[in-house]
Amino acid sequence: VTASAYAYLGGMPMMMITGQKPIKKSKQGRFQIIDVCGMMDPITKYTHQFASADNIPARMREAFRLAEEEKPGAVHLELPEDIAAEQTESLPIPPSLSRRPLAEHKAIEAAVEKLQKARSPILVIGAGANRKMTAKVLKQLIDKTGIPFITTQMGKGVVDERHPRFLGNAALSSGDFVHRAVEAADLIVNIGH
Secondary structure: OHHHHHHHHHOOOEEEEEEEOOOOOOOOOHHHOOOHHHHHHHHOOEEEEOOOHHHHHHHHHHHHHHHHOOOOOEEEEEEEHHHHOOOOOOOOOOOOOOOOOOOOHHHHHHHHHHHHHOOOEEEEEOHHHOOOOHHHHHHHHHHHHOOOEEEOHHHOOOOOOOOOOEEEEOOOOOOOHHHHHHHHOOEEEEEOO
16 A cells, blocks of 8 residues: 555656455355555546456556556556456557657747746756656756756666755655745645655
């Protein structure tokens, strides 16, 4: 449960598959079956109990798509013993094409205008910024603008922390240098959180 919540809140794709007692003809009775899907629902983007082996390929594809699309997060599939033992003619389905959204031109212009007007901006970098091109572009932004940055616990390492504009890592403590820098900022740009 903790790993799922961490991935869900941190915007990290995660696929979890759990087992379950037989659901069609259980001799043990429903009293021994915990509602794992119900437990996972508030901390996942998607949770589903397989009721037929024929549906496994489609549900797997959907789960992977949801885990990876914006905002990435945890998904959960439950595979009961009797469903796992079923035979099926269903074949694996190729994964969906995952596309990252692009900001509209007006939104980018508005962000640039706010950055230009800010006297004391700060960047807060989270786990969602840990993508192929993002770290490179973020470093270029920091180098060009001189805007200082902090990271969340999960954003550590997206931009090298030896960078001269790095102020520290935001943790649960309060009143430290990082929190004072955030409080003094007149513009906070949140990237990947």
